[in-house]
Amino acid sequence: MKKASDIYELQTEKYERFPEQNHCIYRSLYDPEFTHYHKTLRTGMTELVDSGKDGYSRVDLALAAASWTINKHMPYAYEKFPEHSPQDYIPGEVRNRAPENISPEQLSIYVKKAAKFFGASKVGITSLDDNWLYKTKVELYSTSIQEKQELNFPEVSLPNDITHAVVMAIEMEPDGINCAPTFLEFASAGLGYSKMSFTIACMAQFIRNLGYTALPCANDTALSIPLAIDAGLGALGRIGILITKDFGPRIRLCKVLTDMPLEEDEPDIDFINKINDTCTNCQRCADACDFGAISNNDSPTYQPYSKSNNSGTKKWYVDVEKCYDGWVHYSSDCAKCIKACPFSNIPDEITPKAFWKR
Ligand code: SF4
Ligand code: SF4
Numbered sequence: 001m002k003k004a005s006d007i008y009e010l011q012t013e014k015y016e017r018f019p020e021q022n023h024c025i026y027r028s029l030y031d032p033e034f035t036h037y038h039k040t041l042r043t044g045m046t047e048l049v050d051s052g053k054d055g056y057s058r059v060d061l062a063l064a065a066a067s068w069t070i071n072k073h074m075p076y077a078y079e080k081f082p083e084h085s086p087q088d089y090i091p092g093e094v095r096n097r098a099p100e101n102i103s104p105e106q107l108s109i110y111v112k113k114a115a116k117f118f119g120a121s122k123v124g125i126t127s128l129d130d131n132w133l134y135k136t137k138v139e140l141y142s143t144s145i146q147e148k149q150e151l152n153f154p155e156v157s158l159p160n161d162i163t164h165a166v167v168m169a170i171e172m173e174p175d176g177i178n179c180a181p182t183f184l185e186f187a188s189a190g191l192g193y194s195k196m197s198f199t200i201a202c203m204a205q206f207i208r209n210l211g212y213t214a215l216p217c218a219n220d221t222a223l224s225i226p227l228a229i230d231a232g233l234g235a236l237g238r239i240g241i242l243i244t245k246d247f248g249p250r251i252r253l254c255k256v257l258t259d260m261p262l263e264e265d266e267p268d269i270d271f272i273n274k275i276n277d278t279c280t281n282c283q284r285c286a287d288a289c290d291f292g293a294i295s296n297n298d299s300p301t302y303q304p305y306s307k308s309n310n311s312g313t314k315k316w317y318v319d320v321e322k323c324y325d326g327w328v329h330y331s332s333d334c335a336k337c338i339k340a341c342p343f344s345n346i347p348d349e350i351t352p353k354a355f356w357k358r
Contacts, residue, residue: 001266004226005131008236008313011302015312017135018223021153024308024324026138030151035321036328041186045331048183055182055352056331064183064332067190070197071218077201080215090209099211104261111166111207111262118202119195120168121251122244124231124265128165128257132223133158156221159213161259166203167224167231169244169251170195172338177250179352180339186332192252193218203256212260223310224253232265235275238294239285239337240318243275248343279316288340291329293322 005012020026027034048056076082084092102110108125115123136153176188200216207214215221225242228234233253234244241249245268286294295316304311305319326334339346350358 002269003126003129003267004229005129005313007229007267007269007272008226008300008315010131011312012131015131017131017133017156018310019136019153020134020138020156020220021136021151022307023219024320027308028324036324039328041327041331041333043328043331048331053182055179055184057183057352059356060183060187060352064186064190067187068193070194071190074197074201077197077216078218078220081213088205095209095211097211099260104263107210107260108263111203111260114206115166115168115199115203118199118206119170120199120203121171121247122169122233124167124228124233125262126165126167126227126230126232127264128163128222129226129230132226134221134223137220158215158221158257159259162213162215162257163259164262164264165222165227165231165255165257166207166262167228167233167253167255168196168199168203169228169233169242169247169253170199171247172250172252174250174344174346175350175355175358177335177339177344178346178350179355180336181326181330181332181334182352183332184352184355185335185339189252189333189335196252196254200254200256207256207258207260210260212258214260215257216254217257218254221257222255224255226313227255228253229267229272230264232268234268235272236315237275237285237341237343238279238282238316239341240294240316240320241338243341243343245271245343248341248345249338250341250344250346282342284340284342285337288336289323289326290336291322291326293319293326294337295319 028036112123134156137156139152170192172192173188176184196218204214204216228242234242237243243249286296300314300316304317306321308320309317
């Protein structure tokens with residue numbers, strides 16, 4: 001079976017796993033060489049609220065900030081090896097039993113149903129390709145400004161018996177994305193993140209309750225996009241993020257890594273070919289970007305823009321440092337490109353005022 005590393009022609013002899021601390025959102029917190037050192041999405045928020053601009057009212061921001069609540073205040077969701085709690089509605093003697101003899105085929109059916117039950121919009125399973133594990137990780141449950149000396153970047157290493165990733169896509173609410181790049185867009189993104197936290201926490205507990213190890217991950221631990229491609233959830237487009245059949249790029253990704261024996265899905269080669277063809281002739285995401293972050297190249301390349309790109313595969317690279325310009329400028333994660341992509345299925349334009357009336 002061809003996997004993402006074959007499809008996007010990974011240069012295996014040169015490739016080095018990506019250090020998580022190279023993501024712009026982390027570099028802004030600790031790296032004085034980064035153009036937006038110590039500038040975050042919070043930097044211009046007060047001025048935007050006071051500006052009177054449509055989509056930037058105090059009410060809009062109240063919704064956005066509230067939508068992030070579960071993500072920002074539920075560190076348990078990311079704990080990899082939590083103790084059994086007497087609060088759990090499963091006795092320790094049941095949870096600690098050896099796994100029952102259930103076939104990988106049946107376990108995969110249970111896992112996929114549970115993922116949908118807990119809120120995943122799409123779910124797929126892949127064997128874990130170690131190329132996509134981060135080399136090092138950021139030990140930080142925060143996106144507030146830190147001094148460099150407070151941060152550690154230890155090596156990522158997983159228990160040897162972790163073999164599979166259950167990869168889940170969460171649809172982002174379309175009305176908020178329709179109001180990109182305002183605080184209402186940020187509300188849809190935040191709600192997506194909070195749903196990710198909820199879903200990975202519940203999924204990991206489900207798998208642990210059956211006697212297996214489960215490591216819940218949002219964006220941490222491993223690159224979600226290639227794992228999602230391997231799990232059959234979609235394709236990489238010019239926009240630089242995963243495009244799914246049902247929701248286009250209007251999704252968030254999360255995963256649970258596990259030693260549970262599961263049947264893996266295959267990359268959707270037909271859809272990957274369709275996206276390659278479409279993106280070759282379509283520039284809508286690039287045209288929508290006010291910061292020139294999305295490539296107008298005729299075809300994919302091996303040319304990254306900065307150390308914040310994971311290089312080594314052939315794709316349309318995004319200048320993520322320019323994209324971060326947009327995030328700081330709009331005090332949101334912008335998403336004008338997601339709104340513009342025809343695969344996102346965003347209906348006719350609505351105004352932020354109309355958002356509150358629907
Ligand atoms: S999120 Fe905004 S700034 Fe970033 S690439 Fe998309 S349109 Fe450009
Ligand atoms: S907007 Fe067009 S070019 Fe950009 S990702 Fe979507 S289909 Fe591809």
